[in-house]
Amino acid sequence: MSKLALKGGKPIKHDDWGVWPIGDSREKDLLSELVIGGNWSYNGPKETQILKMWSDFIGSKYAVAVANGTVSIQLCLEALDIGFGDEVILPGLTWQATAATVLDVNAIPILVDVEEDSWCMDPQKIEAAITPRTKAIIAVHLYGTICNMDEISKIAKKHNLFIIEDAAHQHGSIYKGRKVGTLGDLASFSLQNSKVLTCGEGGLITTNSFELHEKVDALRNCGRRPAAKEFFDNDTGNYVSEGHFIQSGNYRITEFQAAVLIGQIEKLEHQLQTREENALYLNSLFENYDGIKPLRREPGTDLQSYFNIGFRYNKSAFSGLDVETFRAALSAELNFPVMASYAPLNNCPLYSPLTKKRHKISDEYTKAIDPSRFDLPVASKIYTETSLCCHHKILLGTKNDMDKIYAAVEKIKLKVSELL
Numbered sequence: 001m002s003k004l005a006l007k008g009g010k011p012i013k014h015d016d017w018g019v020w021p022i023g024d025s026r027e028k029d030l031l032s033e034l035v036i037g038g039n040w041s042y043n044g045p046k047e048t049q050i051l052k053m054w055s056d057f058i059g060s061k062y063a064v065a066v067a068n069g070t071v072s073i074q075l076c077l078e079a080l081d082i083g084f085g086d087e088v089i090l091p092g093l094t095w096q097a098t099a100a101t102v103l104d105v106n107a108i109p110i111l112v113d114v115e116e117d118s119w120c121m122d123p124q125k126i127e128a129a130i131t132p133r134t135k136a137i138i139a140v141h142l143y144g145t146i147c148n149m150d151e152i153s154k155i156a157k158k159h160n161l162f163i164i165e166d167a168a169h170q171h172g173s174i175y176k177g178r179k180v181g182t183l184g185d186l187a188s189f190s191l192q193n194s195k196v197l198t199c200g201e202g203g204l205i206t207t208n209s210f211e212l213h214e215k216v217d218a219l220r221n222c223g224r225r226p227a228a229k230e231f232f233d234n235d236t237g238n239y240v241s242e243g244h245f246i247q248s249g250n251y252r253i254t255e256f257q258a259a260v261l262i263g264q265i266e267k268l269e270h271q272l273q274t275r276e277e278n279a280l281y282l283n284s285l286f287e288n289y290d291g292i293k294p295l296r297r298e299p300g301t302d303l304q305s306y307f308n309i310g311f312r313y314n315k316s317a318f319s320g321l322d323v324e325t326f327r328a329a330l331s332a333e334l335n336f337p338v339m340a341s342y343a344p345l346n347n348c349p350l351y352s353p354l355t356k357k358r359h360k361i362s363d364e365y366t367k368a369i370d371p372s373r374f375d376l377p378v379a380s381k382i383y384t385e386t387s388l389c390c391h392h393k394i395l396l397g398t399k400n401d402m403d404k405i406y407a408a409v410e411k412i413k414l415k416v417s418e419l420l
Contacts, residue, residue, distance in 0.1 A: 001411060004418050005332035012333045012408040013401070020393045021198050022271075027263040034259045042221070046258035053265050057172070058181045060206035062213035065253040066220045069168050069190025072203035073101040073138070075251060076164045076186040079215040082107050082135050084361070089129050090138040090166075091121035092344050092376035093383070096351035098140055098166050103353050103369060106361065110134070111345050111374040117296040119143065119310060119341065119382060123151035130155075136162040141170040141180055143341075143389065144279065144306040146298045149175060149183050164188065169307030171197040172272045176300040181206045186216070191261065196275075196305055196392055197268055199260040202253050215246075223248040275306050275395035282309070282395075282402040291317025292388070292409055306395055310341065311388040319416050323385055326412065329419060333408035336394060341387035344379035346371045 003009035034046065047065055055063040066072045082088060084106040090098050092111035099109040112125035119142050126137060137156055139147045156163050163184030167173075171189060173180040181187040186209075191202035205216050218225045223246040283294035293312040297304060313323050327338045345351045353359050353369045360366055367373070394401065412419075 001414065004329055004412065004415050006329045007418050011335055012411060013335050013404045015335070017336050017393055017397060017401075020391070020396075021193065021264070022267065023260070023263065026266065027260050030259040030262055031256065034255055040255050042252040042254060044255040044258070046255050046262060047253060050258045050261045050265065053262065054204055055206065057265065057268075058179045058206050060179075060182050060187075061208045062206065062210070064205045064213065064216045064220060065258065066203040066205060067251045067253060068201050069188060069192055069195075069203040070097040070101060071220075071251045072188035072190070072205050073098060073164065073166060074104050075216050075219045076188055076205060077101060077105045077107065077136070078219055078248075079186065079212050080136060080162050080164075082162075084365075085133060086135040087131060087133045088136045088138060089126055089134060091140050091142070091379075092346055092374060093119055093342055093379040094140045094142060094166065094345065095168070095342055096345060096348055098138055099345055099351055099371075100353075102138075103359055106365075107135070108133070108365070108368045109345075109371075111371060111376060113376045113378045114142075114382070115148075115296075116378050116382070117293075117312070118145045118148075118298065119295060119387075120145050120147045120298075121152070122378070123148055123155060126152065127155055130159050130161075134159065134161060136164055138164045138166050139184060140166040140168075141173065143169055143295070143308040143310045144304055145295050145310075146170065146173055146175050146180060146301055146304070148298060150300070153183070162186075168192075168195065170305050171195070172268060172303065173305040174302040175298070177302065180305075182208065185209065186212055191257070194307075194391065196271070196307055197261070197264055199257040199264060202257045202261070218246055219248040220251040221248075222250055271396060272303065272305055275392060276303055278395045278397065278399070278402055279304065279306055279309055281399060282405060285402065285406045286311065286409075289409075291315075291413065306392045308339075308389040308391055309395060310390075312382075312386045313388050314386070318413055319420060321416055321419055323387070325419050327388060329412050330388070330408055333411060334394075334405060336390065339389045341383050341389055343383055344376045346374045346376050347380070 005011035051063045086107040088102045089110045102109040165184040165187035168190035170180040189204040330338045
């Protein structure tokens with residue numbers, strides 16, 4: 001066996017893992033049809049088509065398309081009438097946008113710690129964080145794991161709280177016969193370029209409530225409720241409004257994004273099955289491996305979608321080698337970046353609420369939104385000591401590719417002295 005690739009040796013895998021996103025003639029044809037047709041804005045036939053495709057796929061009564069997967073959560077919060085002084089519980093290990101949306105409606109993000117073996121929010125920590133001001137829980141299904149929705153739902157029901165699912169990583173996951181995105185009051189899906197379903201940028205919101213659907217639809221479209229009308233009065237020279245409007249802005253998706261999304265949704269089912277088969281096989285290789293453990297698969301999971309696939313590293317099995325060096329060595333062997341988890345939000349450079357004047361509403365509010373006040377020891381340990389994360393693109397490879405990942409870990413273990 002050659003020396004480690006990080007030290008100039010031959011890598012286990014030297015060829016490419018393929019591209020993401022995956023587009024072909026289908027997306028080209030859809031875009032060409034759109035360009036010629038001339039309807040480029042919003043509420044067009046392609047947007048209408050994707051909303052039906054997505055609600056049918058997820059099993060929700062309603063779907064709404066929005067500009068991105070950040071404003072999608074913001075609009076969910078606004079539809080639930082959550083605002084100044086309200087508290088929203090969310091995990092301290094998530095992309096910063098989950099918490100930033102709470103700030104953007106002037107509410108208070110309450111960060112709770114996660115489970116060490118799933119990296120998802122710890123239900124016991126949720127219950128301990130509830131106060132009379134708590135209005136909602138944002139359940140983040142992180143990377144390749146579904147939250148413990150049974151416990152989260154019990155807590156929400158007990159305390160009369162709303163549940164928003166942050167399903168940015170979970171397009172297509174199935175929990176006890178139901179798709180993720182139908183397990184709470186509202187759900188948000190990101191369509192950003194790296195996600196399992198993408199049109200470059202965009203977001204989708206799902207709900208089974210007509211009232212919430214109507215509110216979200218109005219909020220993403222400058223406050224226009226479906227029954228409200230605007231028309232130009234020739235006699236007065238003014239625009240006249242009839243019906244009830246609400247204050248909002250423009251968070252709409254375009255027909256270009258919708259066109260690409262049609263082609264991507266058509267490919268999704270096959271891609272989900274490929275990732276699931278490869279992930280189950282890869283996890284089985286490490287099930288009893290000393291030093292690398294798969295994340296827990298939530299009991300009741302029928303199908304797991306993967307934005308990233310994560311593993312837990314134990315340096316004691318690798319002669320004390322720190323996780324940063326292990327990630328670098330594994331990346332070199334696989335010709336693919338192996339990363340840390342997200343940084344915990346109590347110490348995350350991208351989550352800095354106090355740097356924005358708009359959030360300095362009062363001294364009390366400023367103190368309440370300071371992320372450093374939250375203690376997140378499990379999330380911090382995951383980030384600094386144990387997390388190994390790979391983008392879902394590797395799961396579209398072959399079984400032989402999964403074997404190479406295992407072989408790369410074995411090679412590092414056998415030659416760890418080169419790194420110490």
